[in-house]
Amino acid sequence: MIHIGLIREEKQPQDNRVAFTPKQCQWILHHFPQVRLYVQPSAGRCFKDEEYEKAGALLQEDLSHCSILMGIKEVPSGKLIAGKTYLFFSHTKKKQPHNQHMLQTILEKKITLIDYECLVHADGQRILGFGFFAGVVGAHNGLMAYGEKTSTFHFKRVHTCHDFQELINHYFGIKLPPMKIVITGSGRVAAGALEIMGLLGIKYLPPEEYLINQYTYPVYTQLKAGELYLRKQDKTYSRADFHAHPEDYECRFLPYVTASDILMNGIYWDHNIPPLFQAADIQKENFRIQVIADITDDTQGSVPCNLGDSTIADPVYGVTKNTLDMTAPYLPDTIDMMCVSNLPNELPRDASQYFGDQLMKYIFEELLKPESEIIRNATITTAGRLTEKFAYLEDYAKGLEEPSIK
CATH class of the missing domain: 3.40.50.720 (NAD(P)-binding Rossmann-like Domain)
Structure with missing residues (x-):
């Protein structure tokens, strides 16, 4: 059984978008019986907790049992759970200064970071975005x-x-x-x-x-x-x-x-x-x-x-x-x-539905595979190290280089 959690957005100001809408969760649970979906309660989300419950997702504050955690915006360093696989927009690939500490924490906690922005088709075109x-x-x-x-x-x-x-x-x-x-x-x-x-x-x-x-x-x-x-x-x-x-x-x-x-x-x-x-x-x-x-x-x-x-x-x-x-x-x-x-x-409800549709079509099955080129190319960190493709971030991650502009 694969346990996947939809995390609450904690970055301030709080984002109200989601990776999957309740109806998309319902579709996933129907078509992927090996998957269990858990949703961290949130009063700020554009879909209510009850909508997720009706769709069959499980509301749960503690997502430490989930192997994959999915959000939208950057996760504050104090909220990151060690050893997990995270998917969100990390805004680190251009060495953005405001996310330098977060990337350092991700490496310290041996987190696998998959960045939505880096998920691309074979021709290099981005798959996901708002x-x-x-x-x-x-x-x-x-x-x-x-x-x-x-x-x-x-x-x-x-x-x-x-x-x-x-x-x-x-x-x-x-x-x-x-x-x-x-x-x-x-x-x-x-x-x-x-x-x-x-x-x-x-x-x-x-x-x-x-x-x-x-x-x-x-x-x-x-x-x-x-x-x-x-x-x-x-x-x-x-x-x-x-x-x-x-x-x-x-x-x-x-x-x-x-x-x-x-x-x-x-x-x-x-x-x-x-x-x-x-x-x-x-x-x-x-x-x-x-x-x-x-x-x-x-x-x-x-x-x-x-x-x-x-x-x-x-x-x-x-x-x-x-x-x-x-x-x-x-x-x-x-x-x-x-x-x-x-x-x-x-327009968070429409934007989330559009995003989740692309995520389901092109990424979700890849995420469940033992090995996927699409996922590998979007993985910035794994097991406490930068992946080869993102090795250029090493000085930034170690704090040895001045971060670039936004």
Whole structure:
């Protein structure tokens, strides 16, 4: 018998998402009779404890008998149980400073850490993520901020909706003013933003038309990586080469700052990739963008006026154009920034169902096998050691290296 526990989210602020919904637990118990599922009670979870009990899962505070423990966000060091296999988003593979101590504790306690972010298909594409609903909520929040800034329309807050369907119903009858929106990226985040564009009837335009024309209705364009970045030497783009040598590429976004009212940023970024624009560009008269929904949310990353995370409770802050200082939003001289790092928490039931579906389709059976290449490639630590693939984290784990940025 394989005992699997769904742990309570303990990181603050507490996350309300889950790896498996009650109905997904019910499906697993029916199709995998060798599995027992245990759920740690939680008042903060988006599904009630009673829903899990009705589905056949066992509510239990002590999960020390479970060999596999599954959560969503990082587990505080004091809550980690020695010798177990954990699955969660550890946010350690980029040497994030705030999780250095947690990784050290994981190694000390001889825990096997499988990171959801590192689970990939054979072609390297990520299997799991909440990006789609981050894109949905981020796009809504960006439009909401623009409506407030211009006093032209008003959106309700996503987290007040029971689910995605209620949010869709909210859009009925809302007429948006003329505006131009540029969306960057082509992954799950961008797909979520495009979903909102479709639900609101915002018209797509090819980039070249978007740049030169004005419209009496809302429009958007989408810039994928190959349209945003070109190799300096020969003005071409190769995905593999770009990720291997981003320093050889230049960003082609700058013309869009003079043509757009809203930027919805869903592009992948790391510290070697040039930003979409420079801080100095913001101070120029022709910088038109008024609202930026930085959905991928890297502090001073691809968007240099991202000065840090905002929160679900207070999702938008202003950045003064002249001094780039953080201030109140919706002032005449501000760019208004939406930089919430946990956007899917505003639609936790839908986001959890989407995540759990992918987990069941591609990972769960692999997890039960004695050996799995997919699982092995996502395993950061085992038996008190870093695995070969993640050996580059050794100095970070030992505290011998300065942690990198977020």
